[in-house]
Amino acid sequence: MNWVNAIAQGILLGGLYALFACGLSLLFGVVRVVNLAHGDFAVLAAYLALVVISTTHVPALLTFVIVAPLFAIFGYGVQRLIIQKSLDVSPLTTLLVTFGLSVVIQNLLLVVASADSHSFDLGSLISAALRVTPELSIGYVPLLIFLTAVVVLTGLQLFLSRSAMGRAIRASADDQEASSIAGVNTRHVFGIAAAIAFATVALAGLALGSSSSFDPSAGPARLVFAFEAVIIGGVGSLWGTLVGGIILGVAQAVGAQIDPSGGVLAGHLVFLAVLALRPQGLIRARLAI
Amino acid sequence: MLEVRNLTVRHGYLQALTDINLAVAPGETLAIIGANGAGKSTLLRSVIGLHRPSAGSILLDGRDITALPPHARVRVGIALVPEGRRLFPSLSVEENLLVGHASGRSGSWSVRAVYELFSWMGDRRREPTVHLSGGEQQAVAIGRALMANPQVLLLDELSLGLAPTMVRRIYGVLPELVQKGMAVLLVEQDVAQALRVADRFQCLLEGRTTLEGKPAEATTAKIEAAYFGLAGRSGPGSAA
Numbered sequence: 001m002n003w004v005n006a007i008a009q010g011i012l013l014g015g016l017y018a019l020f021a022c023g024l025s026l027l028f029g030v031v032r033v034v035n036l037a038h039g040d041f042a043v044l045a046a047y048l049a050l051v052v053i054s055t056t057h058v059p060a061l062l063t064f065v066i067v068a069p070l071f072a073i074f075g076y077g078v079q080r081l082i083i084q085k086s087l088d089v090s091p092l093t094t095l096l097v098t099f100g101l102s103v104v105i106q107n108l109l110l111v112v113a114s115a116d117s118h119s120f121d122l123g124s125l126i127s128a129a130l131r132v133t134p135e136l137s138i139g140y141v142p143l144l145i146f147l148t149a150v151v152v153l154t155g156l157q158l159f160l161s162r163s164a165m166g167r168a169i170r171a172s173a174d175d176q177e178a179s180s181i182a183g184v185n186t187r188h189v190f191g192i193a194a195a196i197a198f199a200t201v202a203l204a205g206l207a208l209g210s211s212s213s214f215d216p217s218a219g220p221a222r223l224v225f226a227f228e229a230v231i232i233g234g235v236g237s238l239w240g241t242l243v244g245g246i247i248l249g250v251a252q253a254v255g256a257q258i259d260p261s262g263g264v265l266a267g268h269l270v271f272l273a274v275l276a277l278r279p280q281g282l283i284r285a286r287l288a289i
Numbered sequence: 290m291l292e293v294r295n296l297t298v299r300h301g302y303l304q305a306l307t308d309i310n311l312a313v314a315p316g317e318t319l320a321i322i323g324a325n326g327a328g329k330s331t332l333l334r335s336v337i338g339l340h341r342p343s344a345g346s347i348l349l350d351g352r353d354i355t356a357l358p359p360h361a362r363v364r365v366g367i368a369l370v371p372e373g374r375r376l377f378p379s380l381s382v383e384e385n386l387l388v389g390h391a392s393g394r395s396g397s398w399s400v401r402a403v404y405e406l407f408s409w410m411g412d413r414r415r416e417p418t419v420h421l422s423g424g425e426q427q428a429v430a431i432g433r434a435l436m437a438n439p440q441v442l443l444l445d446e447l448s449l450g451l452a453p454t455m456v457r458r459i460y461g462v463l464p465e466l467v468q469k470g471m472a473v474l475l476v477e478q479d480v481a482q483a484l485r486v487a488d489r490f491q492c493l494l495e496g497r498t499t500l501e502g503k504p505a506e507a508t509t510a511k512i513e514a515a516y517f518g519l520a521g522r523s524g525p526g527s528a529a
Contacts, residue, residue, distance in 0.1 A: 164387070171377045171388045178375035181337050183363035183392030183437050 002135050003257065010253030012138065014229075014246030015146030016211060019204040020222055021229035021241035022153060023197035029236040030173040030193040033083055033094045037102035038201060038226060040219030044105055045071055045205030047113055049120065060120035061144070064206050068199045075198025076191040083194065084187055102219065109216035117215040120206075145207040149245070152200055153238050159196075160238075169193050228271040234281025243283055247274075290314050291336070291367070291441045291472055296345035298328075298335050298496075305331040306496045309345070313441065313472040318463065320487035321476045324516060328496040329476040330372055333443045336474065337369040338362045349441065364392040368439035372446045374430040376418040383414040385429055389436030396438025397469070403432035406462055424455035431462070442466065444475040448482055460486050480512065494518045 024038045035041075048070065049063040058066065082101070086093040122141065129137040160166035171179040172189045180186050208214055208222065225248060233244025248267050255266020274282070291313045298306040306328045313319045321329045334340050336347055338359040346355045349365055357365070368389075376385050386400050404411035407428045418426055427447060434442060448456040456479065463486050467473055477483035484490060484504040492500040492515040500507065500515030513519070 164391075167380065167384055167388055168391055170379055171384075174377040174379050175375055177339065178371060178377065179388060179391075180359040181339065181363065181369045181371060182389045182433055183360050183368075183394070184388065185358075185360045185391075 003254070005136050006253040006257040007250055008136055008138060009142070010250030011246050012142035012146045013249030013253060014242065015142070015149035015249075016204070016207050017225050017229040017245030017248050018149040018242040019145065019152065019200060019207050019245075020226035021233070021245055022149075022156065022238055023200040023204070024223075024226045025230045025233075025236065025238065025241050026156070026193060026200070027197045028230070030169055031079070031083065031087070031190045032091060033087065033098070035083075035197075036095060036098040036223065037105060037219070038098075039222035039224075040102045040105040041071075041198065041201045042205035042208060042222055043214050043216065043219045044109065045202035046118075046120075046209035046214050047109060048202075049206055049209060050118060053120070060122055060206075060210065061125075064203055067206060068202045071202035072195040072199040075201075076195040078198070079191045079194030080187065084190060102223075106216050106219065113216065115215055115217075117213040117218075118209070119213040120209045122210060141210055145211060148203060148207065149242060152203060153242055156196065156200075157238055165189070165192060225267070228267065231281060232271055232274045234283040237281065237283040240281055240283035244281070247282075290350055291474065292348040292351075293332075293336065294346050294348065296332070296335060296347070297343050298331055298340050299343050300331075300340075304496060305340075306335065306342075309493075309496075309498060311474075311491055311498075313474050315440065315470045315472050316467055317489070318467055318473040318475065318487045320483035320490040321474070321493060322478075322480050322483050322490055322512075322516065323493035325478070326495075327493040329493055330445055331496075332493070333369060333445050333474065333476055336362075336441075336443055337367055360392065363437050363439075364394055366394065366438075366440035367443065368434040368437040368441070369443040370427075370430045370434045370445060370447065372449065374426050376426055376429055376433070378417065378419055380418070381415050382410060382418055382421070382429055385418055386432050386436050389433035392437055394438045398435045398438050400436070403435060406435075406465070407432065423450050424452070424459060427451065427455075427459055431459070435466075439471065441472045441474065444473065444477075446476060446478060448477060448479045456482060480516070484512075492516055 020042060024035060027033050027035050045067055049060065049067050052058060052063045052066050053060055082097060083094060086097040125140055129139045131137045160170060168179065168184045168189050172184060172186045176186050229241055229244035229248050232247050233240025247270060251270040252263040252267040256263030293309055293311045296306055296309040309332060311319065321332060323329050331340060335342055338357060342355065346353050348354065349367065354362055354365060377388065380388065383400060386403055410428065410432065418429055421429065447459050451459065460482065463473065475483065487504055489503055490501065491498055492512065494515065499518065500511065
């Protein structure tokens with residue numbers, strides 16, 4: 001491994017972090033809910049994909065066709081039936097409720113699927129790589145994940161800025177009461193925002209299962225990385241999550257290059273530096289436009 | 290026809306409105322006047338559904354809509370221009386108008402019709418609303434409410450923070466709306482302005498109606514008395 005290679009792998013890793021972070025950012029930006037179970041929902045999606053693979057024999061990389069829509073519906077339900085109810089009580093209640101969901105998901109998975117770690121069987125693809133130069137080779141799986149993140153963020157951005165529902169989502173994020181008196185059913189809009197966030201978290205879970213292994217307790221660590229990507233990039237900015245994810249990924253890869261056990265620590269240090277020097281994040285918040 | 294029957298609204302221990310009755314017919318303008326804290330805004334917010342009454346009912350064309358949430362009331366034909374305008378800062382002028390059509394209610398109002406009503410607006414449709422002056426923002430807020438094609442238009446403190454000439458210009462669009470058969474229920478601290486445009490008025494004091502009638506028939510003294518609570522109260526201490 002050399003430096004160029006480390007930076008390249010870091011950038012690609014940033015795509016995975018951005019996939020995790022964009023749903024978190026969307027839910028916080030629109031519904032004002034910090035979903036502490038975000039990482040656990042991703043892990044849940046990965047387990048759901050395992051079930052889909054074993055029952056339908058769909059290739060692992062195509063499970064998103066089934067898992068993402070199911071998670072979107074699931075997300076709408078969770079928002080309307082659980083998160084909205086706690087939001088009506090107080091914003092702090094949502095922290096307790098999503099923390100509770102996190103504990104419940106982890107323990108349910110532990111009971112149902114045991115503590116064994118899993119990963120998707122991608123066959124020969126897992127080690128296939130594009131050899132750019134003798135020193136730099138790019139794995140197909142990380143590249144695919146990075147491109148997925150770019151496609152998801154572009155699609156999300158277009159949806160929010162061009163569609164009527166996207167406009168209603170931005171209006172409700174600006175001023176919930178004003179949008180309700182303009183005729184927007186804000187509870188439904190929040191449900192749709194959650195559905196989108198859950199579809200992206202499902203993709204993040206599939207990306208996790210494709211690129212590394214997961215077990216029932218893998219969620220919280222993912223949540224921390226997603227948080228860091230959101231904060232580094234700027235809360236409420238979709239492209240910021242990609243920038244934040246890439247910076248975090250590069251910091252971790254370069255850190256690991258310096259000291260093999262220092263990768264995660266380097267990521268945290270960069271996160272703390274951004275929090276101290278530029279707490280609003282690198283990209284100006286604009287979920288909008 | 291909007292009817293409010295025996296409406297009582299509480300904010301916690303405070304009784305904001307007590308036994309309010311009113312009716313506004315199509316093509317009619319009813320002004321609610323009263324001092325700060327008289328319950329004017331609470332009344333409008335209750336009509337649109339932002340406050341739940343503890344007693345009484347709200348009817349539109351005879352249909353009880355008291356249980357409907359705000360967005361559903363917009364769909365049946367009520368729209369509010371809220372106090373402080375409450376535009377969406379991250380949306381452009383045109384997007385603000387389009388959100389007003391979220392209910393999908395059909396009618397003669399469209400983005401183009403709003404641009405005809407306010408001729409400057411079309412040229413600036415792509416600008417964020419924070420670039421606009423207070424009066425221009427108020428116009429966008431009115432346009433957004435019109436986009437819902439309401440039968441009943443609720444106007445909360447249109448004059449707030451605006452220069453007198455701008456207030457007159459904003460109120461200048463009212464006759465055109467009323468002519469089309471819209472019922473207008475407006476709340477205004479500027480009593481003279483309210484009485485100029487209203488067919489009838491109702492004066493609130495501490496959440497109760499103290500005087501109602503037509504502007505031409507009410508004397509200034511009578512209105513002042515109702516406004517400040519100087520008359521109509523029995524018992525000791527009300528000799529003023």
